[in-house]
Amino acid sequence: MTTLTPDAPQAERATRTYPAYSRGPLARLLLNREAAVIVALVVVFVYALGNVQYFDGPLTVYNLLKEYAPILLMALPMTLIIITGEIDLSVASTLGASAAVTGVLVVDHDLSVPAAALVAIAVGALLGALNGFFVAYVGLPSLAVTIGSLALYRGLAEGLIQDKRISGFPGALRTWPTDRIGSTQYPNIVLVIIVLAVLFGLLLHFTSFGRSVFEIGLSDEAARFSGVNVARTKLILFTLSGAVAALAGVYVALKSNSVATDTGSGFELKVIAGVLLGGVSIFGGRGALHGVIAGVLLIAVLNSALQLDGQGSEVIQIIIGLLLVGSVIASNFLPRIRALLPRRAVSPEVTTKTPDNGDHTRKVAQ
């Protein structure tokens, strides 16, 4: 993979000769996968506004944000985890377990919603930390660990609520997350998503912790030798993932006014699909948070537009599946295939590029 880390100005100075950094700032801003996804999102949205009946109605944006809010939330920490080259398949089960905790505490034990939410988030963080411990300190592959905890945490939810279905959350707080902000089309949960997106964006792209996330994704070993505490970083990421999944669980419980053993099941695949579509490399080392947000929204908008257009769920799944496979191929494999092509396919300007001739390479980029 390329080392297209959009992180450090210092790194840029040190690797000025590296082709990816020799383009001008504008080119770098526009010619990347995140930009492609954002453009695609805008294109699909605008196209749907003009061509899909009812898409411009007053409920469309509200409904898609309301339904994809838990996916957006869980995609934030998932982005960081996948950039380190790991994966967390247990998020939907963590969501289910914490929704069950919330339900049991609020409905069966008359705890207030905020207090129950705090307990649920603590439980989620604990479940995430357990994943993190096995991945980071025991050294097991995260795929295996979280497939196991996917079943385990779902089992916890079932143990907590058994065959019951918990409903009847009391009070005005119940509808707060899905109430509109003023008279806008945005539910209140969007505020929570924005705050967390900014926090995770700062963490990933503007801190040394974020740099170490990319370093680990490029090479665990190299990161370790350059002084990154790899194990602690992974533990923190999985803990954050559990906590955010739990927050999403509280949201789903309140939104539905109902918790059952299958609450949120299957969400993990939607989260991962959004992250990959957003330009994060499944091999680690590459990705950006704004791309992921656009990726999840692109799936949401496509889904909504196709449904409003009267498409069956099989058509929708096929299209979103093709989109995902196509974008993964495009962003992960085509560059490699191109790299194997004979050199004559390459523009001579690239091969004759001199280290400090910025103008020269910028011409190539345009």
Next chain:
Amino acid sequence: MRIHSTRFAAGAALALVATLGLAACGSSDDDGGSGGGGGDATTVTFLPKNLGNPYFETSDAGGKKAVEEFGGKYAEVGPDTAGPDAQVSYIDTAAAQGVNALVISANDPTALCDSLNAARDAGTKVVTFDSDTDPECRDLFINQATAEGIAKVQVDMIAEQIGDSGEIAILSAAANATNQNAWIDLIKSDLQANHPNIKLVDTVYGDDDDQTSFDKTAALLADHPNLKGIISPTTVGISAAARYLSTSAAKGKVALTGLGTPDQMRDYVKDGTVKEFALWNPEELGYLSAYAGKALADGDITGKQGDTFEAGDLGEFTVGEDSTVLLGDPFRFNAENIDQFHF
């Protein structure tokens, strides 16, 4: 070289995304947005628990027949797997489309309420059938049979088949299926009150999945060697159980009854695995639901007790307590009559 690669990837991803997106949206513009409102015709959208379930295919076909009779526009939408999360987005879509009537079998009695009420606020009439929501989230519930009637017919059938004594078990659908759990509770109290020698030893859940139900049947027989009968109040469960029993040593020894469809059960009735099972006519259920939706959409009824409306070939129906309309009593299918039914 790297510059080229990255640009190519970005370009390819963009082209693909844009093309797919455009192609996808564009492809069906011709049918003018099926399922949408508009025009004078009454638009009725059916939202089953999940698509590809033969039971709902039959009921929705009945709905389609009714909608065509009264010259409305029919659509069927739904998720691939049964779950409230998946149904919500289809309710939201129907609301955005402004359909006149939404006919839904609910995967959860409360989880859909906010969305259903938003749809009603937007002017869509909501009719539930097969599986109800909380009464305040819909305009009308079309009840296939009373829960008491369904529980009673199943207890009666199993009692007759096992000689009113011995161990029985229940193979249900999902653990949180509203209707299943209501029936199971009534089956338990009926057994306790009227059949003291029948002992319910286990209740297992096949999640309305054929293979899971098949495996759970095998486990039931292994766990309870003295089992004399199984009640499966779900069409997926009873046919999977019958398939297991028909090839096992328990065939003809362990009685199986419950709720099934004639087409699914015909072979097992003929080969002696199953003596008798019950159901209503799902096609009539869908048919009645569609007419109820039209009556609500036209303003002929509001859903209050005592309202009456015409439902095509089925005649006149009266709205009962809790805005509920009753289709009728469950019907018993056996070797003598099964060939008269095809659904």
